[in-house]
Amino acid sequence: MTHRLLLVSTCGVSLLEKGADKDALDWLKTTANDVEVDTARLTPILSARRDTLRAADEPTRRKMSAELNGIGAVLDRYKPKQLFHVLVHTDTALGRATAGLVQEVVGNQSLLVSAGGLRTNSLVSFREALADLTRQLDTLVRSYREQGWFVVFNLTGGFKSLNGYLQTLGMISADRCVFIFEGAPELMEIPRLPVRLSELDDVREHVDIFRRLAVGYTVSANDAKGVPDSLLMEVDGEVTTSVLGNVVWARHRATLFAERLLLPLSSKVRVADAVKKVFSGLEVAQKVQVNEAIDEFCAYVDHGRPLPKSRTFKKLQGDPVPGSTHELYVWSDGATGRLCGHFDASGVFVFDLLRGHL
Structure with a gap:
Protein backbone atom coordinates (compact mmCIF):
# COMPACT_ATOMS: atom_id res chain seq x y z
CA MET A 1 0.00 0.00 0.00
CA THR A 2 1.23 3.47 -0.92
CA HIS A 3 0.40 6.24 1.51
CA ARG A 4 0.59 9.22 -0.87
CA LEU A 5 0.48 8.90 -4.65
CA LEU A 6 0.97 11.57 -7.30
CA LEU A 7 -0.44 10.09 -10.50
CA VAL A 8 0.53 11.83 -13.75
CA SER A 9 -1.64 10.62 -16.66
CA THR A 10 -1.49 11.61 -20.32
CA CYS A 11 -4.78 12.27 -22.09
CA GLY A 12 -5.57 11.70 -25.76
CA VAL A 13 -8.95 12.09 -27.49
CA SER A 14 -10.10 8.47 -27.78
CA LEU A 15 -12.74 9.14 -25.12
CA LEU A 16 -14.43 11.51 -27.59
CA GLU A 17 -13.92 9.24 -30.60
CA LYS A 18 -15.27 6.01 -29.13
CA GLY A 19 -18.97 5.75 -29.88
CA ALA A 20 -19.02 8.75 -32.22
CA ASP A 21 -20.84 8.39 -35.53
CA LYS A 22 -18.91 8.66 -38.81
CA ASP A 23 -19.67 12.34 -39.34
CA ALA A 24 -18.57 13.28 -35.82
CA LEU A 25 -15.51 11.03 -36.03
CA ASP A 26 -14.40 12.64 -39.30
CA TRP A 27 -14.79 16.08 -37.73
CA LEU A 28 -12.83 15.09 -34.63
CA LYS A 29 -9.94 13.79 -36.71
CA THR A 30 -9.94 16.90 -38.91
CA THR A 31 -9.80 19.27 -35.93
CA ALA A 32 -7.41 17.21 -33.76
CA ASN A 33 -4.68 19.90 -33.83
CA ASP A 34 -6.91 22.98 -33.70
CA VAL A 35 -6.58 25.31 -30.74
CA GLU A 36 -10.17 26.49 -31.16
CA VAL A 37 -13.07 24.60 -32.74
CA ASP A 38 -16.75 25.14 -33.48
CA THR A 39 -18.36 24.82 -30.06
CA ALA A 40 -21.71 24.06 -31.70
CA ARG A 41 -20.13 20.85 -33.05
CA LEU A 42 -18.11 19.96 -29.95
CA THR A 43 -20.72 20.60 -27.23
CA PRO A 44 -23.16 17.81 -28.24
CA ILE A 45 -20.32 15.30 -28.45
CA LEU A 46 -19.04 16.33 -25.01
CA SER A 47 -22.53 16.22 -23.50
CA ALA A 48 -23.17 12.73 -24.85
CA ARG A 49 -19.88 11.39 -23.51
CA ARG A 50 -20.42 13.10 -20.15
CA ASP A 51 -23.89 11.57 -19.79
CA THR A 52 -22.59 8.11 -20.70
CA LEU A 53 -19.73 8.38 -18.19
CA ARG A 54 -22.05 9.49 -15.41
CA ALA A 55 -24.41 6.58 -16.01
CA ALA A 56 -21.64 3.97 -16.34
CA ASP A 57 -20.13 1.79 -13.64
CA GLU A 58 -16.34 1.65 -13.23
CA PRO A 59 -15.72 -1.38 -15.50
CA THR A 60 -17.68 0.32 -18.29
CA ARG A 61 -15.83 3.62 -17.79
CA ARG A 62 -12.54 1.80 -18.06
CA LYS A 63 -13.62 0.27 -21.36
CA MET A 64 -14.61 3.73 -22.63
CA SER A 65 -11.33 5.45 -21.78
CA ALA A 66 -7.70 4.32 -21.94
CA GLU A 67 -6.89 7.09 -19.44
CA LEU A 68 -9.44 5.85 -16.89
CA ASN A 69 -8.40 2.26 -17.50
CA GLY A 70 -4.80 3.09 -16.66
CA ILE A 71 -5.81 5.17 -13.65
CA GLY A 72 -8.01 2.37 -12.33
CA ALA A 73 -5.25 -0.21 -12.74
CA VAL A 74 -2.76 2.01 -10.87
CA LEU A 75 -5.19 2.48 -7.99
CA ASP A 76 -5.80 -1.28 -7.85
CA ARG A 77 -2.06 -1.86 -7.75
CA TYR A 78 -0.99 0.78 -5.21
CA LYS A 79 -4.17 1.40 -3.15
CA PRO A 80 -3.05 4.89 -1.98
CA LYS A 81 -4.45 6.51 1.15
CA GLN A 82 -3.95 9.97 -0.38
CA LEU A 83 -4.10 10.69 -4.10
CA PHE A 84 -3.54 13.65 -6.43
CA HIS A 85 -3.95 13.52 -10.21
CA VAL A 86 -2.05 15.49 -12.85
CA LEU A 87 -3.71 15.22 -16.27
CA VAL A 88 -1.42 16.15 -19.16
CA HIS A 89 -3.13 17.17 -22.39
CA THR A 90 -2.22 18.71 -25.74
CA ASP A 91 -2.63 22.42 -26.44
CA THR A 92 -5.77 21.80 -28.48
CA ALA A 93 -9.50 22.24 -27.98
CA LEU A 94 -10.09 18.49 -28.09
CA GLY A 95 -7.20 17.79 -25.74
CA ARG A 96 -8.56 20.23 -23.15
CA ALA A 97 -12.07 18.84 -23.57
CA THR A 98 -11.00 15.22 -23.08
CA ALA A 99 -8.85 16.02 -20.05
CA GLY A 100 -11.80 17.95 -18.61
CA LEU A 101 -14.03 14.87 -18.90
CA VAL A 102 -11.41 12.72 -17.18
CA GLN A 103 -11.07 15.35 -14.45
CA GLU A 104 -14.83 15.24 -13.82
CA VAL A 105 -14.49 11.52 -13.12
CA VAL A 106 -11.37 11.63 -10.90
CA GLY A 107 -12.57 14.62 -8.87
CA ASN A 108 -11.23 17.88 -7.46
CA GLN A 109 -7.89 16.51 -6.27
CA SER A 110 -6.50 17.02 -9.75
CA LEU A 111 -4.68 19.48 -11.99
CA LEU A 112 -4.72 19.96 -15.77
CA VAL A 113 -1.29 20.61 -17.29
CA SER A 114 -0.22 21.52 -20.82
CA ALA A 115 2.20 23.81 -22.66
CA GLY A 116 1.64 26.35 -25.40
CA GLY A 117 2.31 24.79 -28.79
CA LEU A 118 1.98 21.18 -27.57
CA ARG A 119 0.54 20.01 -30.89
CA THR A 120 1.86 17.54 -33.42
CA ASN A 121 1.34 19.67 -36.55
CA SER A 122 4.53 21.69 -36.01
CA LEU A 123 7.79 20.01 -35.02
CA VAL A 124 9.43 23.28 -33.94
CA SER A 125 6.61 24.38 -31.63
CA PHE A 126 6.22 20.81 -30.36
CA ARG A 127 9.88 20.67 -29.31
CA GLU A 128 9.66 24.04 -27.57
CA ALA A 129 6.47 22.96 -25.83
CA LEU A 130 8.14 19.75 -24.61
CA ALA A 131 10.88 21.83 -22.99
CA ASP A 132 8.23 23.95 -21.23
CA LEU A 133 6.28 20.84 -20.19
CA THR A 134 9.51 19.29 -18.85
CA ARG A 135 10.11 22.36 -16.67
CA GLN A 136 6.55 22.24 -15.29
CA LEU A 137 6.45 18.51 -14.60
CA ASP A 138 9.98 18.19 -13.25
CA THR A 139 9.40 21.05 -10.80
CA LEU A 140 6.07 19.59 -9.70
CA VAL A 141 7.34 16.02 -9.37
CA ARG A 142 10.45 17.04 -7.44
CA SER A 143 8.40 19.03 -4.93
CA TYR A 144 6.07 16.08 -4.30
CA ARG A 145 8.88 13.52 -4.04
CA GLU A 146 10.71 15.76 -1.55
CA GLN A 147 7.57 15.58 0.62
CA GLY A 148 7.53 11.79 0.49
CA TRP A 149 4.98 11.20 -2.29
CA PHE A 150 5.35 8.23 -4.63
CA VAL A 151 5.13 9.44 -8.24
CA VAL A 152 3.76 7.35 -11.12
CA PHE A 153 3.54 8.33 -14.79
CA ASN A 154 0.52 6.58 -16.32
CA LEU A 155 1.07 6.50 -20.10
CA THR A 156 -1.82 4.23 -21.04
CA GLY A 157 -3.73 7.00 -22.81
CA GLY A 158 -2.44 9.99 -24.75
CA PHE A 159 -0.53 10.26 -28.02
CA LYS A 160 2.49 8.12 -28.95
CA SER A 161 4.59 11.17 -29.84
CA LEU A 162 4.07 12.65 -26.35
CA ASN A 163 4.14 9.39 -24.43
CA GLY A 164 7.49 8.34 -25.86
CA TYR A 165 9.02 11.54 -24.54
CA LEU A 166 7.28 11.36 -21.17
CA GLN A 167 8.35 7.75 -20.69
CA THR A 168 11.96 8.90 -20.72
CA LEU A 169 11.17 11.86 -18.46
CA GLY A 170 9.29 9.59 -16.08
CA MET A 171 12.19 7.15 -15.87
CA ILE A 172 14.38 10.08 -14.79
CA SER A 173 12.02 12.06 -12.55
CA ALA A 174 9.27 9.71 -11.32
CA ASP A 175 9.30 6.46 -9.33
CA ARG A 176 7.48 4.37 -11.95
CA CYS A 177 6.16 4.55 -15.49
CA VAL A 178 3.16 2.29 -16.15
CA PHE A 179 1.16 1.12 -19.18
CA ILE A 180 -1.69 -1.18 -20.03
CA PHE A 181 -1.53 -2.47 -23.58
CA GLU A 182 -4.90 -2.73 -25.30
CA GLY A 183 -6.50 -6.05 -24.44
CA ALA A 184 -3.91 -6.91 -21.78
CA PRO A 185 -5.14 -7.33 -18.18
CA GLU A 186 -1.93 -6.55 -16.34
CA LEU A 187 -0.17 -3.29 -15.57
CA MET A 188 3.33 -3.04 -17.02
CA GLU A 189 5.74 -1.13 -14.77
CA ILE A 190 9.12 0.46 -15.56
CA PRO A 191 11.14 1.59 -12.53
CA ARG A 192 13.08 4.80 -12.13
CA LEU A 193 16.52 4.75 -13.73
CA PRO A 194 19.57 5.40 -11.51
CA VAL A 195 20.65 8.35 -13.66
CA ARG A 196 23.22 10.90 -12.50
CA LEU A 197 22.30 14.31 -13.88
CA SER A 198 24.95 16.71 -15.10
CA GLU A 199 26.29 19.07 -12.50
CA LEU A 200 25.71 22.81 -12.57
CA ASP A 201 29.28 23.47 -13.72
CA ASP A 202 28.77 21.23 -16.76
CA VAL A 203 25.80 23.34 -17.86
CA ARG A 204 27.39 26.67 -16.93
CA GLU A 205 30.26 25.95 -19.31
CA HIS A 206 27.82 25.67 -22.22
CA VAL A 207 25.07 27.99 -21.01
CA ASP A 208 24.83 29.92 -24.29
CA ILE A 209 24.09 26.72 -26.22
CA PHE A 210 21.18 25.92 -23.92
CA ARG A 211 19.97 29.52 -23.99
CA ARG A 212 19.92 29.54 -27.79
CA LEU A 213 18.10 26.24 -28.03
CA ALA A 214 15.55 27.34 -25.41
CA VAL A 215 14.38 30.26 -27.56
CA GLY A 216 14.46 28.55 -30.93
CA TYR A 217 17.86 29.37 -32.40
CA THR A 218 19.45 26.88 -34.78
CA VAL A 219 22.61 25.37 -33.30
CA SER A 220 24.97 23.27 -35.42
CA ALA A 221 26.58 20.12 -34.12
CA ASN A 222 29.95 21.77 -34.63
CA ASP A 223 29.00 24.75 -32.42
CA ALA A 224 27.82 22.36 -29.71
CA LYS A 225 31.07 20.42 -29.46
CA GLY A 226 31.99 19.80 -25.84
CA VAL A 227 28.43 19.57 -24.55
CA PRO A 228 27.86 16.12 -22.97
CA ASP A 229 26.35 13.81 -25.61
CA SER A 230 23.54 12.72 -23.29
CA LEU A 231 22.13 16.26 -23.20
CA LEU A 232 21.71 16.75 -26.96
CA MET A 233 20.34 14.98 -30.03
CA GLU A 234 21.76 15.54 -33.50
CA VAL A 235 19.49 15.68 -36.55
CA ASP A 236 20.86 16.59 -40.00
CA GLY A 237 23.87 18.39 -38.58
CA GLU A 238 21.87 20.41 -36.06
CA VAL A 239 21.28 19.73 -32.38
CA THR A 240 18.34 19.96 -30.04
CA THR A 241 18.09 19.15 -26.35
CA SER A 242 17.38 15.55 -25.41
CA VAL A 243 14.88 14.64 -22.69
CA LEU A 244 17.76 14.55 -20.22
CA GLY A 245 19.01 17.88 -21.57
CA ASN A 246 15.60 19.44 -20.99
CA VAL A 247 15.51 18.14 -17.42
CA VAL A 248 19.01 19.40 -16.67
CA TRP A 249 18.27 22.84 -18.17
CA ALA A 250 14.97 23.03 -16.28
CA ARG A 251 16.78 22.36 -12.99
CA HIS A 252 19.76 24.69 -13.48
CA ARG A 253 18.35 27.52 -15.65
CA ALA A 254 17.13 29.71 -12.80
CA THR A 255 20.41 29.40 -10.90
CA LEU A 256 22.43 30.41 -13.95
CA PHE A 257 20.09 33.27 -14.86
CA ALA A 258 20.30 34.66 -11.33
CA GLU A 259 24.10 34.66 -11.18
CA ARG A 260 24.74 37.54 -13.57
CA LEU A 261 23.34 39.53 -16.45
CA LEU A 262 24.23 37.42 -19.47
Whole structure:
Protein backbone atom coordinates (compact mmCIF):
# COMPACT_ATOMS: atom_id res chain seq x y z
CA MET A 1 0.00 0.00 0.00
CA THR A 2 1.23 3.47 -0.92
CA HIS A 3 0.40 6.24 1.51
CA ARG A 4 0.59 9.22 -0.87
CA LEU A 5 0.48 8.90 -4.65
CA LEU A 6 0.97 11.57 -7.30
CA LEU A 7 -0.44 10.09 -10.50
CA VAL A 8 0.53 11.83 -13.75
CA SER A 9 -1.64 10.62 -16.66
CA THR A 10 -1.49 11.61 -20.32
CA CYS A 11 -4.78 12.27 -22.09
CA GLY A 12 -5.57 11.70 -25.76
CA VAL A 13 -8.95 12.09 -27.49
CA SER A 14 -10.10 8.47 -27.78
CA LEU A 15 -12.74 9.14 -25.12
CA LEU A 16 -14.43 11.51 -27.59
CA GLU A 17 -13.92 9.24 -30.60
CA LYS A 18 -15.27 6.01 -29.13
CA GLY A 19 -18.97 5.75 -29.88
CA ALA A 20 -19.02 8.75 -32.22
CA ASP A 21 -20.84 8.39 -35.53
CA LYS A 22 -18.91 8.66 -38.81
CA ASP A 23 -19.67 12.34 -39.34
CA ALA A 24 -18.57 13.28 -35.82
CA LEU A 25 -15.51 11.03 -36.03
CA ASP A 26 -14.40 12.64 -39.30
CA TRP A 27 -14.79 16.08 -37.73
CA LEU A 28 -12.83 15.09 -34.63
CA LYS A 29 -9.94 13.79 -36.71
CA THR A 30 -9.94 16.90 -38.91
CA THR A 31 -9.80 19.27 -35.93
CA ALA A 32 -7.41 17.21 -33.76
CA ASN A 33 -4.68 19.90 -33.83
CA ASP A 34 -6.91 22.98 -33.70
CA VAL A 35 -6.58 25.31 -30.74
CA GLU A 36 -10.17 26.49 -31.16
CA VAL A 37 -13.07 24.60 -32.74
CA ASP A 38 -16.75 25.14 -33.48
CA THR A 39 -18.36 24.82 -30.06
CA ALA A 40 -21.71 24.06 -31.70
CA ARG A 41 -20.13 20.85 -33.05
CA LEU A 42 -18.11 19.96 -29.95
CA THR A 43 -20.72 20.60 -27.23
CA PRO A 44 -23.16 17.81 -28.24
CA ILE A 45 -20.32 15.30 -28.45
CA LEU A 46 -19.04 16.33 -25.01
CA SER A 47 -22.53 16.22 -23.50
CA ALA A 48 -23.17 12.73 -24.85
CA ARG A 49 -19.88 11.39 -23.51
CA ARG A 50 -20.42 13.10 -20.15
CA ASP A 51 -23.89 11.57 -19.79
CA THR A 52 -22.59 8.11 -20.70
CA LEU A 53 -19.73 8.38 -18.19
CA ARG A 54 -22.05 9.49 -15.41
CA ALA A 55 -24.41 6.58 -16.01
CA ALA A 56 -21.64 3.97 -16.34
CA ASP A 57 -20.13 1.79 -13.64
CA GLU A 58 -16.34 1.65 -13.23
CA PRO A 59 -15.72 -1.38 -15.50
CA THR A 60 -17.68 0.32 -18.29
CA ARG A 61 -15.83 3.62 -17.79
CA ARG A 62 -12.54 1.80 -18.06
CA LYS A 63 -13.62 0.27 -21.36
CA MET A 64 -14.61 3.73 -22.63
CA SER A 65 -11.33 5.45 -21.78
CA ALA A 66 -7.70 4.32 -21.94
CA GLU A 67 -6.89 7.09 -19.44
CA LEU A 68 -9.44 5.85 -16.89
CA ASN A 69 -8.40 2.26 -17.50
CA GLY A 70 -4.80 3.09 -16.66
CA ILE A 71 -5.81 5.17 -13.65
CA GLY A 72 -8.01 2.37 -12.33
CA ALA A 73 -5.25 -0.21 -12.74
CA VAL A 74 -2.76 2.01 -10.87
CA LEU A 75 -5.19 2.48 -7.99
CA ASP A 76 -5.80 -1.28 -7.85
CA ARG A 77 -2.06 -1.86 -7.75
CA TYR A 78 -0.99 0.78 -5.21
CA LYS A 79 -4.17 1.40 -3.15
CA PRO A 80 -3.05 4.89 -1.98
CA LYS A 81 -4.45 6.51 1.15
CA GLN A 82 -3.95 9.97 -0.38
CA LEU A 83 -4.10 10.69 -4.10
CA PHE A 84 -3.54 13.65 -6.43
CA HIS A 85 -3.95 13.52 -10.21
CA VAL A 86 -2.05 15.49 -12.85
CA LEU A 87 -3.71 15.22 -16.27
CA VAL A 88 -1.42 16.15 -19.16
CA HIS A 89 -3.13 17.17 -22.39
CA THR A 90 -2.22 18.71 -25.74
CA ASP A 91 -2.63 22.42 -26.44
CA THR A 92 -5.77 21.80 -28.48
CA ALA A 93 -9.50 22.24 -27.98
CA LEU A 94 -10.09 18.49 -28.09
CA GLY A 95 -7.20 17.79 -25.74
CA ARG A 96 -8.56 20.23 -23.15
CA ALA A 97 -12.07 18.84 -23.57
CA THR A 98 -11.00 15.22 -23.08
CA ALA A 99 -8.85 16.02 -20.05
CA GLY A 100 -11.80 17.95 -18.61
CA LEU A 101 -14.03 14.87 -18.90
CA VAL A 102 -11.41 12.72 -17.18
CA GLN A 103 -11.07 15.35 -14.45
CA GLU A 104 -14.83 15.24 -13.82
CA VAL A 105 -14.49 11.52 -13.12
CA VAL A 106 -11.37 11.63 -10.90
CA GLY A 107 -12.57 14.62 -8.87
CA ASN A 108 -11.23 17.88 -7.46
CA GLN A 109 -7.89 16.51 -6.27
CA SER A 110 -6.50 17.02 -9.75
CA LEU A 111 -4.68 19.48 -11.99
CA LEU A 112 -4.72 19.96 -15.77
CA VAL A 113 -1.29 20.61 -17.29
CA SER A 114 -0.22 21.52 -20.82
CA ALA A 115 2.20 23.81 -22.66
CA GLY A 116 1.64 26.35 -25.40
CA GLY A 117 2.31 24.79 -28.79
CA LEU A 118 1.98 21.18 -27.57
CA ARG A 119 0.54 20.01 -30.89
CA THR A 120 1.86 17.54 -33.42
CA ASN A 121 1.34 19.67 -36.55
CA SER A 122 4.53 21.69 -36.01
CA LEU A 123 7.79 20.01 -35.02
CA VAL A 124 9.43 23.28 -33.94
CA SER A 125 6.61 24.38 -31.63
CA PHE A 126 6.22 20.81 -30.36
CA ARG A 127 9.88 20.67 -29.31
CA GLU A 128 9.66 24.04 -27.57
CA ALA A 129 6.47 22.96 -25.83
CA LEU A 130 8.14 19.75 -24.61
CA ALA A 131 10.88 21.83 -22.99
CA ASP A 132 8.23 23.95 -21.23
CA LEU A 133 6.28 20.84 -20.19
CA THR A 134 9.51 19.29 -18.85
CA ARG A 135 10.11 22.36 -16.67
CA GLN A 136 6.55 22.24 -15.29
CA LEU A 137 6.45 18.51 -14.60
CA ASP A 138 9.98 18.19 -13.25
CA THR A 139 9.40 21.05 -10.80
CA LEU A 140 6.07 19.59 -9.70
CA VAL A 141 7.34 16.02 -9.37
CA ARG A 142 10.45 17.04 -7.44
CA SER A 143 8.40 19.03 -4.93
CA TYR A 144 6.07 16.08 -4.30
CA ARG A 145 8.88 13.52 -4.04
CA GLU A 146 10.71 15.76 -1.55
CA GLN A 147 7.57 15.58 0.62
CA GLY A 148 7.53 11.79 0.49
CA TRP A 149 4.98 11.20 -2.29
CA PHE A 150 5.35 8.23 -4.63
CA VAL A 151 5.13 9.44 -8.24
CA VAL A 152 3.76 7.35 -11.12
CA PHE A 153 3.54 8.33 -14.79
CA ASN A 154 0.52 6.58 -16.32
CA LEU A 155 1.07 6.50 -20.10
CA THR A 156 -1.82 4.23 -21.04
CA GLY A 157 -3.73 7.00 -22.81
CA GLY A 158 -2.44 9.99 -24.75
CA PHE A 159 -0.53 10.26 -28.02
CA LYS A 160 2.49 8.12 -28.95
CA SER A 161 4.59 11.17 -29.84
CA LEU A 162 4.07 12.65 -26.35
CA ASN A 163 4.14 9.39 -24.43
CA GLY A 164 7.49 8.34 -25.86
CA TYR A 165 9.02 11.54 -24.54
CA LEU A 166 7.28 11.36 -21.17
CA GLN A 167 8.35 7.75 -20.69
CA THR A 168 11.96 8.90 -20.72
CA LEU A 169 11.17 11.86 -18.46
CA GLY A 170 9.29 9.59 -16.08
CA MET A 171 12.19 7.15 -15.87
CA ILE A 172 14.38 10.08 -14.79
CA SER A 173 12.02 12.06 -12.55
CA ALA A 174 9.27 9.71 -11.32
CA ASP A 175 9.30 6.46 -9.33
CA ARG A 176 7.48 4.37 -11.95
CA CYS A 177 6.16 4.55 -15.49
CA VAL A 178 3.16 2.29 -16.15
CA PHE A 179 1.16 1.12 -19.18
CA ILE A 180 -1.69 -1.18 -20.03
CA PHE A 181 -1.53 -2.47 -23.58
CA GLU A 182 -4.90 -2.73 -25.30
CA GLY A 183 -6.50 -6.05 -24.44
CA ALA A 184 -3.91 -6.91 -21.78
CA PRO A 185 -5.14 -7.33 -18.18
CA GLU A 186 -1.93 -6.55 -16.34
CA LEU A 187 -0.17 -3.29 -15.57
CA MET A 188 3.33 -3.04 -17.02
CA GLU A 189 5.74 -1.13 -14.77
CA ILE A 190 9.12 0.46 -15.56
CA PRO A 191 11.14 1.59 -12.53
CA ARG A 192 13.08 4.80 -12.13
CA LEU A 193 16.52 4.75 -13.73
CA PRO A 194 19.57 5.40 -11.51
CA VAL A 195 20.65 8.35 -13.66
CA ARG A 196 23.22 10.90 -12.50
CA LEU A 197 22.30 14.31 -13.88
CA SER A 198 24.95 16.71 -15.10
CA GLU A 199 26.29 19.07 -12.50
CA LEU A 200 25.71 22.81 -12.57
CA ASP A 201 29.28 23.47 -13.72
CA ASP A 202 28.77 21.23 -16.76
CA VAL A 203 25.80 23.34 -17.86
CA ARG A 204 27.39 26.67 -16.93
CA GLU A 205 30.26 25.95 -19.31
CA HIS A 206 27.82 25.67 -22.22
CA VAL A 207 25.07 27.99 -21.01
CA ASP A 208 24.83 29.92 -24.29
CA ILE A 209 24.09 26.72 -26.22
CA PHE A 210 21.18 25.92 -23.92
CA ARG A 211 19.97 29.52 -23.99
CA ARG A 212 19.92 29.54 -27.79
CA LEU A 213 18.10 26.24 -28.03
CA ALA A 214 15.55 27.34 -25.41
CA VAL A 215 14.38 30.26 -27.56
CA GLY A 216 14.46 28.55 -30.93
CA TYR A 217 17.86 29.37 -32.40
CA THR A 218 19.45 26.88 -34.78
CA VAL A 219 22.61 25.37 -33.30
CA SER A 220 24.97 23.27 -35.42
CA ALA A 221 26.58 20.12 -34.12
CA ASN A 222 29.95 21.77 -34.63
CA ASP A 223 29.00 24.75 -32.42
CA ALA A 224 27.82 22.36 -29.71
CA LYS A 225 31.07 20.42 -29.46
CA GLY A 226 31.99 19.80 -25.84
CA VAL A 227 28.43 19.57 -24.55
CA PRO A 228 27.86 16.12 -22.97
CA ASP A 229 26.35 13.81 -25.61
CA SER A 230 23.54 12.72 -23.29
CA LEU A 231 22.13 16.26 -23.20
CA LEU A 232 21.71 16.75 -26.96
CA MET A 233 20.34 14.98 -30.03
CA GLU A 234 21.76 15.54 -33.50
CA VAL A 235 19.49 15.68 -36.55
CA ASP A 236 20.86 16.59 -40.00
CA GLY A 237 23.87 18.39 -38.58
CA GLU A 238 21.87 20.41 -36.06
CA VAL A 239 21.28 19.73 -32.38
CA THR A 240 18.34 19.96 -30.04
CA THR A 241 18.09 19.15 -26.35
CA SER A 242 17.38 15.55 -25.41
CA VAL A 243 14.88 14.64 -22.69
CA LEU A 244 17.76 14.55 -20.22
CA GLY A 245 19.01 17.88 -21.57
CA ASN A 246 15.60 19.44 -20.99
CA VAL A 247 15.51 18.14 -17.42
CA VAL A 248 19.01 19.40 -16.67
CA TRP A 249 18.27 22.84 -18.17
CA ALA A 250 14.97 23.03 -16.28
CA ARG A 251 16.78 22.36 -12.99
CA HIS A 252 19.76 24.69 -13.48
CA ARG A 253 18.35 27.52 -15.65
CA ALA A 254 17.13 29.71 -12.80
CA THR A 255 20.41 29.40 -10.90
CA LEU A 256 22.43 30.41 -13.95
CA PHE A 257 20.09 33.27 -14.86
CA ALA A 258 20.30 34.66 -11.33
CA GLU A 259 24.10 34.66 -11.18
CA ARG A 260 24.74 37.54 -13.57
CA LEU A 261 23.34 39.53 -16.45
CA LEU A 262 24.23 37.42 -19.47
CA LEU A 263 25.39 38.88 -22.76
CA PRO A 264 22.63 39.17 -25.40
CA LEU A 265 22.37 36.26 -27.82
CA SER A 266 21.92 38.67 -30.71
CA SER A 267 24.43 41.12 -32.20
CA LYS A 268 21.41 43.35 -32.82
CA VAL A 269 20.78 43.85 -29.10
CA ARG A 270 22.93 45.68 -26.55
CA VAL A 271 22.48 46.36 -22.82
CA ALA A 272 23.61 49.66 -21.31
CA ASP A 273 25.61 49.88 -18.09
CA ALA A 274 22.63 51.47 -16.30
CA VAL A 275 20.70 48.20 -16.67
CA LYS A 276 23.64 46.20 -15.33
CA LYS A 277 23.77 48.37 -12.20
CA VAL A 278 20.06 47.92 -11.47
CA PHE A 279 20.28 44.18 -12.17
CA SER A 280 22.83 43.64 -9.41
CA GLY A 281 20.34 44.83 -6.80
CA LEU A 282 17.33 42.80 -7.96
CA GLU A 283 15.76 39.82 -6.22
CA VAL A 284 16.66 36.37 -7.57
CA ALA A 285 13.34 35.82 -9.36
CA GLN A 286 13.57 39.24 -11.02
CA LYS A 287 17.11 38.57 -12.24
CA VAL A 288 15.89 35.36 -13.84
CA GLN A 289 13.08 37.20 -15.61
CA VAL A 290 15.40 39.91 -16.93
CA ASN A 291 17.67 37.33 -18.56
CA GLU A 292 14.65 35.42 -19.89
CA ALA A 293 13.14 38.59 -21.34
CA ILE A 294 16.35 39.61 -23.13
CA ASP A 295 16.83 36.09 -24.56
CA GLU A 296 13.25 36.05 -25.85
CA PHE A 297 13.67 39.54 -27.29
CA CYS A 298 16.87 38.48 -29.09
CA ALA A 299 15.01 35.60 -30.74
CA TYR A 300 12.24 38.02 -31.71
CA VAL A 301 14.75 40.41 -33.30
CA ASP A 302 16.85 37.77 -35.06
CA HIS A 303 14.21 35.47 -36.52
CA GLY A 304 10.80 36.88 -35.70
CA ARG A 305 9.98 34.40 -32.96
CA PRO A 306 6.77 35.69 -31.34
CA LEU A 307 7.19 37.06 -27.84
CA PRO A 308 5.16 35.41 -25.04
CA LYS A 309 1.92 37.23 -24.19
CA SER A 310 3.45 38.39 -20.91
CA ARG A 311 6.37 39.95 -22.79
CA THR A 312 4.73 42.95 -24.49
CA PHE A 313 7.05 45.14 -26.59
CA LYS A 314 5.58 48.50 -27.50
CA LYS A 315 6.40 52.07 -28.41
CA LEU A 316 6.34 54.61 -25.58
CA GLN A 317 3.79 57.38 -25.77
CA GLY A 318 5.24 60.89 -25.50
CA ASP A 319 8.68 61.13 -23.96
CA PRO A 320 8.43 59.60 -20.44
CA VAL A 321 12.01 58.30 -20.58
CA PRO A 322 14.38 60.66 -22.38
CA GLY A 323 16.32 58.78 -25.03
CA SER A 324 14.11 55.66 -24.93
CA THR A 325 11.40 55.00 -27.51
CA HIS A 326 10.15 51.52 -26.56
CA GLU A 327 9.52 49.34 -23.51
CA LEU A 328 9.57 45.57 -22.96
CA TYR A 329 7.55 44.02 -20.13
CA VAL A 330 9.82 41.97 -17.86
CA TRP A 331 7.57 41.11 -14.91
CA SER A 332 4.12 42.18 -13.77
CA ASP A 333 3.78 40.51 -10.38
CA GLY A 334 3.84 43.04 -7.56
CA ALA A 335 5.95 46.04 -8.56
CA THR A 336 6.11 45.92 -12.34
CA GLY A 337 9.39 45.85 -14.25
CA ARG A 338 10.05 47.26 -17.72
CA LEU A 339 13.16 47.44 -19.88
CA CYS A 340 13.23 50.72 -21.81
CA GLY A 341 15.36 51.27 -24.88
CA HIS A 342 15.82 52.60 -28.39
CA PHE A 343 17.14 51.66 -31.82
CA ASP A 344 20.48 53.31 -32.52
CA ALA A 345 21.59 54.62 -35.93
CA SER A 346 22.85 51.18 -36.99
CA GLY A 347 19.57 49.43 -36.12
CA VAL A 348 20.83 47.83 -32.91
CA PHE A 349 18.30 47.92 -30.09
CA VAL A 350 19.85 49.30 -26.89
CA PHE A 351 18.24 48.61 -23.52
CA ASP A 352 18.84 51.91 -21.75
CA LEU A 353 17.41 51.25 -18.29
CA LEU A 354 15.24 48.99 -16.15
CA ARG A 355 12.43 50.62 -14.22
CA GLY A 356 8.85 50.29 -12.99
CA HIS A 357 5.68 50.72 -15.02
CA LEU A 358 5.37 54.09 -16.74
